[in-house]
Amino acid sequence: MTTLSRFYQQVREARPVEPIVLDDPIPLEELQTPALIIDLDVFDANLAKMQSYLGQQEIALRSHTKMHKCPIIARKQIEGGAIGVCAAKISEAEVMCAAGIEDVLVTSPIATLDKVNRFVEARRNHPGLKIVVDSVDSANLLAKVAGLEGLVVDVFVDLDPGMGRTGIETGEKALQLVRHIGESNSLNFSGLQMYAGNCMHIEGFSKRKQKYAHIMNKGIETLALLDQAGIAVPVVSGGGTGTYNMEPDLGLINELQAGSYAFMDIEYRDIGGIDSARFLDFGVSLCVLVTAISQPQSRLITVDGGFKSFASDKMAPEFRDVEGVTFHWGGDEHGIVQLNNPSLEIRLGNKLPMLTPHCDPTVNLHDFYFPYRDGLVHEIWPITARGFSH
Numbered sequence: 001m002t003t004l005s006r007f008y009q010q011v012r013e014a015r016p017v018e019p020i021v022l023d024d025p026i027p028l029e030e031l032q033t034p035a036l037i038i039d040l041d042v043f044d045a046n047l048a049k050m051q052s053y054l055g056q057q058e059i060a061l062r063s064h065t066k067m068h069k070c071p072i073i074a075r076k077q078i079e080g081g082a083i084g085v086c087a088a089k090i091s092e093a094e095v096m097c098a099a100g101i102e103d104v105l106v107t108s109p110i111a112t113l114d115k116v117n118r119f120v121e122a123r124r125n126h127p128g129l130k131i132v133v134d135s136v137d138s139a140n141l142l143a144k145v146a147g148l149e150g151l152v153v154d155v156f157v158d159l160d161p162g163m164g165r166t167g168i169e170t171g172e173k174a175l176q177l178v179r180h181i182g183e184s185n186s187l188n189f190s191g192l193q194m195y196a197g198n199c200m201h202i203e204g205f206s207k208r209k210q211k212y213a214h215i216m217n218k219g220i221e222t223l224a225l226l227d228q229a230g231i232a233v234p235v236v237s238g239g240g241t242g243t244y245n246m247e248p249d250l251g252l253i254n255e256l257q258a259g260s261y262a263f264m265d266i267e268y269r270d271i272g273g274i275d276s277a278r279f280l281d282f283g284v285s286l287c288v289l290v291t292a293i294s295q296p297q298s299r300l301i302t303v304d305g306g307f308k309s310f311a312s313d314k315m316a317p318e319f320r321d322v323e324g325v326t327f328h329w330g331g332d333e334h335g336i337v338q339l340n341n342p343s344l345e346i347r348l349g350n351k352l353p354m355l356t357p358h359c360d361p362t363v364n365l366h367d368f369y370f371p372y373r374d375g376l377v378h379e380i381w382p383i384t385a386r387g388f389s390h
C-alpha cells in the first residue's frame, strides 16, 4: 500500500459511519442552521415507489450513492430490494465496502496505476466490488495488476452515449473491447453500462423520451452485435431518475442506476412528468434548513445559507413553504431573500426549509443529515463519503 493510499485509508477510518442516536429527540426548529434535513416520510415513500415500480417491470435497482454518499442510506436501499449500489469513484466505493455493502459498481473508469492499485487493494477484501472499463489500455492495466494478485475482477464495459464524457464508442469498437476482455484470465465481462446523463434533465416527458430512445438505440444495436458474436450480456446497467419509467419500453437497461429519486431537487422537479408539467413521481425529501438572520432593508431578509450550503451550479434555491419571494445569492454564507409578496411572513429568527437546486453537489457540502419524522430528529446520519471524489 502506498503512503497516499494509507493516508486515505486513515482519513476514511476516522469518519463516522453509523447513525448517532440521540438520547432526546431534537425538534426541527432547534437545529442549528444551515442543516441538511430529510423528511423521512417522503424519503421512505420514494424508496418504496421506485422499488415497487422496478419490481413490476423486472428491472433491478442498483442505486447510485454518488448522490447521498451515506452507507446508512445505501443499506436502506438494499434492505428495500436494491441488488447493490453504484459509486462514482473508488473513494466512495471504499466507504460503501467498509460499511458492509457487498455489491458495489464503480461507474467511472480509471486509467492510472495508482488508481488501479487502489481498486485492486479494495477488491482483494470485497469480491463484489466491480468497475467499468472503456479502453483496451485500462483493461490491460487492470488485468495485469489483478493477475499479480491472482484475482478475477468483474468489469462492465462503459458505452459512450454520445456525450463524449466516458465510455467506448458503441458498435464495433465496443465489441472489440468486450472480446479483448474475454481473452483475459483476470477480467470477467459482467455486462454493459450506458448512462446518458445528457438526457436526464430534458424538459418535457415526450421530448426526453424521444431523445433518450434515439441515443439508447446505439446501445441496442451494440447488444445485437454482441449477440451475433455469441457473447452473452447478462446485465445492461444505466439510466437514472429522469428515465426510470422509459426503460421498460426501450428494453435495453435491466439494472437501473437511479440516485436522485430518493431526495429529488428543483432541477428534477422541473423536468416534467408523464402527465404533468412538474415531475412529481417522487417527492422532495431533502431540504436545507436556514434561519433568517438579518434585515438591513425592509423589502429584503437575509438567511444564513449561501454558496457553502447550496450547490450553485444550477438555479437558485427556493423556500419549500413560502411563495412570492426571490432568492439572490448573497455570497458564501448568505442568501438575500427579496420579499415581493410573501405567502408567509418571514421574521428574524425564523427557520425555514429550502429546496436544493441540485442535490448531489449540495450534499457534498455537508457533514451530516438530520432525518426527521413528525418534526423530530431522533438520529444524525454522517455523510461519510462527503468530499471524497478521488
Ligand SMILES: Cc1ncc(COP(=O)(O)O)c(C=O)c1O
Residues within 6 Å of the ligand: 064, 066, 067, 086, 107, 195, 197, 200, 238, 239, 240, 241, 242, 257, 258, 259, 260, 261
Ligand atoms: C453513471 C451514473 N449513473 C446513474 C446516475 C444517477 O442519476 P440520477 O441521480 O439522475 O438518478 C448518475 C448521476 O449522475 C451517473 O453519473
